Amino acid sequence: MLEIFIITPFPDFFKPILNQSMLKKSFERDSVKYNIINLFDFLPNRESRLDDYPFGGGEGMIMKLEPIFKAYESLDSKNSRVIFPTPDGKMFNQNIANELSKEKKLVFICGHYKGIDQRVRNEIVTDEISIGDYVLSNGELPALIMIDSIMRLVPGVLNDYKSAETDSFSSDLLDGPHYTRPREYCGLKVPDVLLSGNHKEIENWFLKERINKTKKNRMDLYKKYKSKNRGEENE
DSSP: OEEEEEEESOGGGTHHHHTSHHHHHHHHTTSEEEEEEEGGGGSSSTTOOSEEOOTTOOSSOEEOHHHHHHHHHTSSOTTOEEEEEEEEEEEOOHHHHHHHHTOSEEEEEOOOTTEEOHHHHHHTOSEEEESSSSOOSOSHHHHHHHHHHHHTTSTTSSSSHHHHHTSTTTTSSOOOOOOOSOSEETTEEOOGGGGSOOHHHHHHHHHHHHHHHHHHHOHHHHHHHHHHSTTTOOO
C-alpha cells in the first residue's frame, strides 16, 4: 500500500476529487491511503496567519515555516519522500511517476502566495517538482495531478495494470489511436487491420501510429526513441 500525506491550508479542495473515479477506487481497494492535514490546525490561535511579508522586501507574501514544520512533525512519515510542487522544480514526467509509485509513503506540501519559507525547502523537502512552465494560484492542483499519475501505477489500482504499461511516455512514444464499437458510424470506419485478428500486423500498425504521432507532436521524444531503436524503424 502507498500512503499519501497532503499538507494543505485548504483540505476541502481535495475531498470531492479524492471521492471520484480511480482515486476513490484506489482507496476502496486498500491500494492507496490518503491523509489530509489542515495547516490551520497548527497555528497557535485563530488570529494567527499562515503568511507574512518577505525579509529583504519584494512583492507578495510568504508562507510561514512554523505551521508547516509542526504539521510535518506530526506525521508518521519518517524517511518519506517529501514533494513540494513548484514551477522552479524539476519537470514531472512518467519516469518520476513510476519511481514515486514504488515508495511506501509520500508527503505533498501545497504552497500558496509567493511561496514558502526557504528553510522548509532546505530541511524537509526532498523533491521540488514542476508540472510545466507556467504558474498556478495554488499547490493543490499540481499535487492532485501528480497523485493521480502516481496512484494509477500502484499495483491493484487499475483493473488492467498492463494498460498503464502502454500509456504515452512508457517507451519514449506517445500513445496511439484507439477504437471501439460500433465498427462504422456515419461512414467513419475502424481501420481494417484492427478487425483482422492478425496480432502481429496489429502490433506493427499500432507501433507505426505511435511513432507517427510522436514525430508530429513531440519531436524531442521521437529523437530519443530513434536513438535507442536504430534500425527498428522503417521510414
